[in-house]
Amino acid sequence: MKKCFTYACSLSLLLIALTGKSQSGPAHYTGKIIDTHVHIAVEEGESNSMSTERTNTLKDVLAFMSTASIVKAGIITMAQKGNMADTRLRNDSVIALSKKYNSLIPICSVHPMDGEEAFAEMERVHKQGVKIIKLHPNYQRFDVAAPEVAALAHKAGELDMVLLFDSYSPLDGNEIGKLIMLAVGNQKAQFIFAHMGLVNFPQLLTIDALKKYPWYKNNIWLDVSAVAPILGDSPFHDQLVWTMRKIGIDQFLFGSDFPVFDPLAAIKSVHAMGFTQEEEKKIFYTNACRLLQLQP
Numbered sequence: 001m002k003k004c005f006t007y008a009c010s011l012s013l014l015l016i017a018l019t020g021k022s023q024s025g026p027a028h029y030t031g032k033i034i035d036t037h038v039h040i041a042v043e044e045g046e047s048n049s050m051s052t053e054r055t056n057t058l059k060d061v062l063a064f065m066s067t068a069s070i071v072k073a074g075i076i077t078m079a080q081k082g083n084m085a086d087t088r089l090r091n092d093s094v095i096a097l098s099k100k101y102n103s104l105i106p107i108c109s110v111h112p113m114d115g116e117e118a119f120a121e122m123e124r125v126h127k128q129g130v131k132i133i134k135l136h137p138n139y140q141r142f143d144v145a146a147p148e149v150a151a152l153a154h155k156a157g158e159l160d161m162v163l164l165f166d167s168y169s170p171l172d173g174n175e176i177g178k179l180i181m182l183a184v185g186n187q188k189a190q191f192i193f194a195h196m197g198l199v200n201f202p203q204l205l206t207i208d209a210l211k212k213y214p215w216y217k218n219n220i221w222l223d224v225s226a227v228a229p230i231l232g233d234s235p236f237h238d239q240l241v242w243t244m245r246k247i248g249i250d251q252f253l254f255g256s257d258f259p260v261f262d263p264l265a266a267i268k269s270v271h272a273m274g275f276t277q278e279e280e281k282k283i284f285y286t287n288a289c290r291l292l293q294l295q296p
């Protein structure tokens with residue numbers, strides 16, 4: 001019995017020596033993480049509106065960051081149409097938090113149908129150092145193909161800003177195509193397609209074709225929020241990872257979509273997708289540094 005145990009131990013040590021891996025699975029990137037997709041409550045009674053499992057106060061955000069090696073988090077607010085006072089209040093709240101906490105990146109919002117007032121608000125927050133504007137076609141109820149959205153994307157290009165778009169619509173099956181056309185038509189702006197289209201992710205392979213054209217500026221980025229925990233270990237796994245590599249791992253960002261998803265579980269879901277450590281480092285950290293011009 002003892003002999004048997006010794007034999008098994010030396011066999012596993014031999015395996016570790018040969019492969020560099022323990023039987024608990026491959027080693028993962030363990031360095032700094034930037035979470036580009038965090039919803040934070042900024043108004044009274046808002047902290048339990050997005051999840052039945054967890055609240056999203058400032059305290060909640062700072063708590064998960066410290067337990068998960070998340071050195072920076074993009075804190076998102078979302079604007080309502082026709083209420084500029086509320087939009088400004090929301091944007092001022094995330095800007096104030098980012099000034100108080102160096103680890104928080106302000107992600108402001110406007111509503112495309114607010115026209116000139118939305119542009120003025122983009123200019124106002126841009127002057128305060130804001131780089132990212134959040135837009136959510138489903139929540140904010142607008143069509144991505146509307147001319148007002150194209151005008152807003154043009155404005156974002158002028159200001160050298162990033163538009164963080166939710167990219168899953170349960171109502172508009174053509175939304176991925178509309179988003180790609182918007183990005184192609186406004187290549188001075190950067191676009192993040194949050195959730196990588198979720199169940200519509202194969203449509204994003206169009207980006208692989210776009211890369212073949214000399215005029216395409218690679219201005220489409222994607223975050224893995226929701227898609228990694230939902231589809232990462234599903235029967236779609238191989239297609240998802242293949243699609244990400246075809247688009248280019250350099251374009252992918254980590255996002256947790258807190259409080260809808262638990263950030264620690266979201267990190268684990270990316271680990272479970274089987275990327276190399278080098279790919280994980282890009283997704284978790286260096287790609288976001290490149291997009292936001294942060295010193296890695």
Ligand SMILES: [Zn+2]
Nearest residue numbers: 037039194257
């Ligand atoms: Zn979200």
